[in-house]
Amino acid sequence: MNVNESKQWIESRQDSLVETLCELSSINSGTHNLDGLAQMEAAFRELFSPISDSVEVIASQAAEHADLEGKVYTQQYGNILSFKKRPEAPMQVLLVGHMDTVFPKDHSFQSPIQTDDNVINGPGVADMKGGILVMLTALQAFESLGLDQLGWQVLLNADEETGSHGSRDALESAAHTAHAGMIYEPALADGTLSRARKGSGNFTLIARGRSAHAGREFEKGINAIVGLSDAMIQLANLSDLARGITVNVARINGGTAPNVVPDTAVCQFNVRCVRSEDQVEIKQRIDDLIAQWNQTTDVEFELHGMFTRAPKEVSPSHELLMEWLRNCGEELNIRIAYKDTGGCCDGNNLADAGLPNIDTLGVLGGHIHTDQEFMLMDSLAERAKLSFSLLHKLATDGEQLIALKEAGHANS
Numbered sequence: 001m002n003v004n005e006s007k008q009w010i011e012s013r014q015d016s017l018v019e020t021l022c023e024l025s026s027i028n029s030g031t032h033n034l035d036g037l038a039q040m041e042a043a044f045r046e047l048f049s050p051i052s053d054s055v056e057v058i059a060s061q062a063a064e065h066a067d068l069e070g071k072v073y074t075q076q077y078g079n080i081l082s083f084k085k086r087p088e089a090p091m092q093v094l095l096v097g098h099m100d101t102v103f104p105k106d107h108s109f110q111s112p113i114q115t116d117d118n119v120i121n122g123p124g125v126a127d128m129k130g131g132i133l134v135m136l137t138a139l140q141a142f143e144s145l146g147l148d149q150l151g152w153q154v155l156l157n158a159d160e161e162t163g164s165h166g167s168r169d170a171l172e173s174a175a176h177t178a179h180a181g182m183i184y185e186p187a188l189a190d191g192t193l194s195r196a197r198k199g200s201g202n203f204t205l206i207a208r209g210r211s212a213h214a215g216r217e218f219e220k221g222i223n224a225i226v227g228l229s230d231a232m233i234q235l236a237n238l239s240d241l242a243r244g245i246t247v248n249v250a251r252i253n254g255g256t257a258p259n260v261v262p263d264t265a266v267c268q269f270n271v272r273c274v275r276s277e278d279q280v281e282i283k284q285r286i287d288d289l290i291a292q293w294n295q296t297t298d299v300e301f302e303l304h305g306m307f308t309r310a311p312k313e314v315s316p317s318h319e320l321l322m323e324w325l326r327n328c329g330e331e332l333n334i335r336i337a338y339k340d341t342g343g344c345c346d347g348n349n350l351a352d353a354g355l356p357n358i359d360t361l362g363v364l365g366g367h368i369h370t371d372q373e374f375m376l377m378d379s380l381a382e383r384a385k386l387s388f389s390l391l392h393k394l395a396t397d398g399e400q401l402i403a404l405k406e407a408g409h410a411n412s
Contacts, residue, residue: 003392006141010384017133017380018120020047024129025112025122029158030104037078037158040099044081044156047136051143052083052154060159060166066204066304068253070264077166078158082174085143086151091398093152093391094178094355095139096171096346097132098160102369109371118377126375131184131362132156134380138387142395150395153178160346163202163308171349179402180321180394181350181357182387186365189376193360195322195338196314197348198244198272199279201307203286205231207254208300211263221261225254227299228265234289235269238282244274245282246342271307272342276352279307309344310352317356317405324397325358328389334382356405361387 001009024043028036041057049055060077067073078100101124103109112122124130139152155174157167164171175181187193207228212221238247247269254265271286273279290301314322322338329336347359363383365375394401 001144003145006144006388007385009144010137010141010388011381013137013384014378014381017137018377021120021125021130021133021380022112022122024133025120025125026110028103028105028110029100029124030102030107031077031100031159031162033105034076034078036105037099041079041081041158044099044132048081048083048154051140052085053087054084056082056084058082058170060157061169063165064304066206066266068251068266068268070206070208070266072304075165080158080167080170081154081156082170083154084152086148087153089149089151091150091394091402092178093150093394094174094181094350095135095152095154096181096183096350097128097135097154097156098158098346099132099156100158100161101127102161115374119374120377121372121374123373126186126363126365126373127368128184128186128362130365130375130380131186134362134383134387135182135184137380137384138391141384141388142391145392147395150391150398157346164346164349165308168308168349171346172353175350175353175355178355179398179405181347181355181359182361182390183345183347183350183357183359184362185345185347185360186362186368186375187360187383189364189366191335191364192337192339193358194341194343194347196274196340197312197344197359198274198342199276199307199311199348200309200344201271201279201283201305202268203271203303203305204266204268205235206302206304207231207265208302209261209263209265209298212261214259214261218261222263222298223261224265224299225262227293227297228252228254228267231289231293231301232267232269235286238285243278244272245278246272247282274311275313276310279310283307309348312348312351312359315356317401318351320401320404321356321358324393325386325390328386328393332382332385332389334386354405356401
C-alpha cells in the first residue's frame with residue numbers, strides 16, 4: 001500500500017478498534033492484579049506478534065516499599081512485553097505503553113459503556129488501552145509500506161500507574177538503543193498534548209515512639225503521632241510554588257486506642273519539581289530535617305521511597321520531534337498544541353535517559369483515574385493516522401533528528 005491507502009485502511013479499522021477496546025477494558029488489570037495483567041499480556045501478545053520479528057517477556061524487578069502500618073514489604077509486578085522489528089535499521093523508534101490501570105479487581109468500575117454516539121466510559125479506555133490500540137494500528141499501517149530504514153521496539157509495562165518501579169531499568173535500557181520515543185498516554189479531550197513534565201517522588205516517613213498506658217504511665221510514653229505532626233508541617237513548608245516545588249502530605253496513620261500512647265505513626269507524601277537540580281536539593285533538605293529530628297526529639301524517624309520520575313525538560317531534539325508532529329497534524333487537518341503539566345509518565349524516564357519523546361499520542365479523553373474515565377471513539381482512527389504519519393516522517397527524515405540528538409549529547 002502507499003501512504004494514502006494506509007491512512008484509508010486505518011479509517012476502515014474504526015469499528016473493529018472500538019470492539020477490541022471494549023473487550024480489553026472488560027479485563028481488570030489493576031497494577032496489583034497479577035492474574036488480570038497476565039490476561040492482558042496474552043491479549044497483547046496475540047495482537048502484536050504478527051507484525052514483530054521477536055517477542056520477549058521480561059520479568060519486572062521487585063521493589064521495596066513501606067506501608068501505612070510502618071511495615072516494609074516487597075512488591076511484585078506483572079511482566080513487561082517487548083516486541084521488536086528490524087533492530088538493525090539505522091533509525092530506531094521506541095513505542096511505550098502500560099497495561100495496568102489504577103482500578104483494583106474489587107473496584108466497582110469494571111465494564112465499559114457507550115454513553116453517546118462518540119463516547120465510551122470505561123476503565124482504561126483512555127489510560128491507556130485505547131492508546132495501545134492506536135499504537136498497534138499505526139504500526140500495522142506503517143508495515144504495509146514496506147520501508148526498511150526504520151526499526152522499532154514496543155515496550156508494554158505493567159506498573160506505570162504506581163511509578164514504574166519494576167520496569168524502570170527496562171525502560172532505560174530500551175531508551176539507550178532508540179533515537180525517538182512515542183508514548184501513548186491520552187491527550188486531553190480537546191487534543192492538547194503534553195510538553196514538559198514535572199518530576200515526582202513518593203515517600204513514606206515512619207515515626208517510632210514508645211507505647212504506654214495513657215492513664216497509668218503516660219509519662220513513660222513517647223507519642224509518635226505528636227512527633228509526626230510537627231514533622232509533617234515542616235515537610236509541607238518545603239513547598240515553593242514560585243519554583244514549581246510541591247510537597248503534598250497525602251496520607252497519615254497511627255495509634256491503636258485512645259487510652260494508649262501511640263508508638264508508631266506514618267505519613268506518605270509526594271514531592272514534585274520542575275528541574276532535576278531541585279530534586280537533588282529538596283531530597284537533601286528532607287534528609288537534613290530527618291537527621292535534625294532524630295538528634296533533637298525522642299521520636300525516631302526513618303524515610304522510605306525515592307524520586308522515580310526525573311523532570312522531563314524539553315531539549316532541541318524534543319522540539320524538533322514536536323514540530324514534526326505538528327506538521328503531520330496539519331496534513332491531516334488535526335490541530336496540535338502542547339502545554340506543560342505537573343503530571344508524570346514514562347516519558348519522564350525516557351527523557352532522563354536522553355531520548356526525545358512525545359508522550360501523549362493516545363486517544364482523546366479525560367477524567368482518568370476516576371470512574372468517569374472516558375474516551376472519544378473517533379480519536380482511535382484519528383490518532384492512529386497521526387502516529388502513522390510521524391513514523392513515516394521518522395523513516396524518511398530521521399537523520400536530522402539523529403544528528404541533533406547526537407549533537408546534544410556531545411554538548412552535554
